[in-house]
Amino acid sequence: MYLPNLLTLVRLGLIPLYFIAFFSASPWNMEYALGILVLAGLTDLLDGYLARKYNWITPIGVILDPLADKLMMLSVILSFILDGRIPWFAAALLIFRDAVMILASAFFHFRAKRIVPATWWGKTTTVLYYFTVVAIMFRWSIAGMLLWSTICLSFITSFVYLHKFRAINR
Numbered sequence: 392m393y394l395p396n397l398l399t400l401v402r403l404g405l406i407p408l409y410f411i412a413f414f415s416a417s418p419w420n421m422e423y424a425l426g427i428l429v430l431a432g433l434t435d436l437l438d439g440y441l442a443r444k445y446n447w448i449t450p451i452g453v454i455l456d457p458l459a460d461k462l463m464m465l466s467v468i469l470s471f472i473l474d475g476r477i478p479w480f481a482a483a484l485l486i487f488r489d490a491v492m493i494l495a496s497a498f499f500h501f502r503a504k505r506i507v508p509a510t511w512w513g514k515t516t517t518v519l520y521y522f523t524v525v526a527i528m529f530r531w532s533i534a535g536m537l538l539w540s541t542i543c544l545s546f547i548t549s550f551v552y553l554h555k556f557r558a559i560n561r
Contacts, residue, residue, distance in 0.1 A: 393447040395438035395456075402434045402459040406466045413470045421528050424470075431463050432521055439509065453506055457496060460517060461489045467524055476527050477538060484542050488549055499556070507555045512548040519544055 405427050412423035438456065442448045468485050471477040496506055523541045526534040 393442070393449060393452070395442040395447050396449060396452050398434045398438035398441075399452065399455045399459045402431050402438075402463065403455075405431045405434075406463055409463070409466055410470060413474075425525060425528060428463070428467070428521065428524060432517075435460060435517075448508070450500075453508060454496065454500055457509065457513075458493060461493050464520060465489055471527055476530075481538055481542060485545065488542075488545050492549060492552070499560075504556075505559050507552050507559065510548075510551065510555065512551045516541070516544050516548045 409424055409427045409431075412420055412427055414420070415423070417423065435456070438452075442452060442456075465486060468477070468482050472479065472482045500506055519537070519541050523534070523537040525531075526537050
């Protein structure tokens with residue numbers, strides 16, 4: 392197994408640790424949860440860099456990497472819903488979009504269709520998402536605006552992926 396895939400598995404393993412940190416009674420729980428998210432983000436950057444630099448891109452990595460990203464995002468959204476930090480409607484839009492992306496990727500993978508690897512749009516959405524998460528975690532005044540901007544960009548990114556998917560599978 393290549394190192395990028397191992398880093399992706401580590402990222403998946405960070406999800407339960409995030410929940411433990413977020414909901415702990417510690418006065419530093421948000422800092423711990425943020426630290427776990429930063430670590431997840433760094434493993435994401437590192438696995439992508441290594442996969443491209445050493446041509447360690449594997450079919451399982453193409454599936455697992457975005458799956459790990461989406462599951463981490465969904466976990467954060469769920470924690471925010473349970474803690475009352477974001478409205479249900481906003482969460483539903485984000486969850487719907489991510490669920491459709493996960494299911495579509497799996498569906499097309501198992502139908503032997505080529506899957507679109509991560510793009511600039513997807514990475515930009517991820518960066519904005521993480522910034523939004525920090526704003527929501529620490530209840531910054533711009534959190535609401537960032538949340539709706541992230542939702543809009545995530546749907547735009549989905550349409551970009553759909554267009555690219557159609558182009559490479561004609």
